[in-house]
Amino acid sequence: MKAVVAHELNKISVEDVTLDGPKAQEVRIKMAAVGVCHSDLSVINGTIPQPFPIVLGHEGAGVVEEVGEGVTHVAPGDHVIMSFVPNCGRCFHCVRGEAFLCAVPRGGKMLDGTARLKLGDTELAAMCSLGNMAEDVVCPSINVVKISKKVPLRAAALVGCGVTTGVGAALNTAKVEPGSTVAVFGCGGVGIATIQGARIAGAARIFAIDLSDEKLELAKQFGATDLLKADEAQATIMEATRRGVDYAFEAIGNAGVVEAAMNVTRRGGTTVAVGVGKFTDNVKVNALAFPLSGKTLCGCMFGSANPAHDFPRLLELYRGGKLDLEGMVTKTYTIDEAQAAFDDLEKGVNARGVISFE
Ligand SMILES: [Zn+2]
Ligand SMILES: [Zn+2]
Structure with missing residues (x-):
């Protein structure tokens, strides 16, 4: 499958990568759309340190294809948003209602320390444990929030990072x-x-x-x-x-x-x-x-948000005509146009560019 890989500082390309299926407490998702966020640029230019080589993308929505052992809150066919901040429900912050500060490490590999992504024989990290700039994603289930099927996934994608923030x-x-x-x-x-x-x-x-x-x-x-x-x-x-x-x-x-x-x-x-x-x-x-x-x-x-509570709330505001998500998507790109999407972001062309897989 295709994925946007940052190989080293300031060097990205679209590559044909492999993806292993979900292990316990993980979910496989067919991507519908991913927002092109400044934080992706910050990984590319080193402002936000993440391990290279890495699949970029952390603001996406899609459809669940497969769930690993122990995943009960989503099932194949569900529409979901991936939150770049996990929500473990058990750490100090999650327990006291500060899910936006969840202490589970994010970035790089899966929670068991292994990778699902490979380019040839080389393991790839996934930005925020998501790697949303890819046709398919395997990520921890604690990053996945189920949403209504009445919301277009292209609009919902923005809620994973920038809109919620x-x-x-x-x-x-x-x-x-x-x-x-x-x-x-x-x-x-x-x-x-x-x-x-x-x-x-x-x-x-x-x-x-x-x-x-x-x-x-x-x-x-x-x-x-x-x-x-x-x-x-x-x-x-x-x-x-x-x-x-x-x-x-x-x-x-x-x-x-x-x-x-x-x-x-x-x-x-x-x-x-x-x-x-x-x-x-x-x-x-x-x-x-x-x-x-x-x-x-x-x-x-992250907008002091609790993803499980705030994502559906924001989508209700959208459905009620109070939050304009579609208007924010000023340009849509294919995954092959990822470099152009980042160039436009640097030039400040878009409120939000989106890479669409549909
Ligand atoms: Zn972001
Ligand atoms: Zn937590």
Whole structure:
């Protein structure tokens, strides 16, 4: 079967690979669609360390083909989303309702330490234990969430990572209140999802900030009320709100932008760091001003979501016409066009590109 393999830093190609069947507590899935996410790029360029060679992809949906011993929550024929964060239900975090922090290691091989994927004689890792950029996937059952067959799988795929992260940042992490003011820095896939989350939560005013006019136009379609270029953001927001916004989100992964988001957050307000930046990039907070401001700065991992609960909830919002998933898929590629999909992502062409297998 075909799969997108990252062989080493900055070197990917579509290869004909082999896939072993599912062992105990594993599921084999025929892929329908996979989102092309910035985190895939970050694996390619080394920002997110994962072992090479590796099959990319961690934001997908498909149909269950086969289940291994002991798997009871899904069966062949079920439609599923694969969550890049597992949900073991037993670790410290899962037990206390923080499934987004599940302690089961993700990345590389299956939970028993072996690989199901091979290129010739070489074992391949699978990104987040998923490797969704392939025609078929074998992954741990704790990453698999059953969904309604009424939702198109191409739209559902985005829920495996970016949409849950962005919408969850607004609904779960920040708990945006109706009538509040919101600023979202960065209008890529996650930023657009954050804007949608703020809109769903009933925010009165949503400032979208980006460098690109095209992305700002896109932000408007999804509910942004004010479109700002980065250099004018602080002055305009402070003038419009007089005290700063109730909630500011950083959806890029840049320490300087997190600081800019904190600067436009009102006293007592909340700044949420959603984007994942470089290991060497540090956010500075002032030791005098920060405590006196009463602001909250919080990190947002996977939209503070519980996949088993939040995936169906997000799909209900979609079915109710409140969450636009189809509009986010601005371009569809075949697996052979994977390189073009990544080139477009780097250029910022799409809210979300999707590789479709259908
Ligand atoms: Zn992702
Ligand atoms: Zn867990």
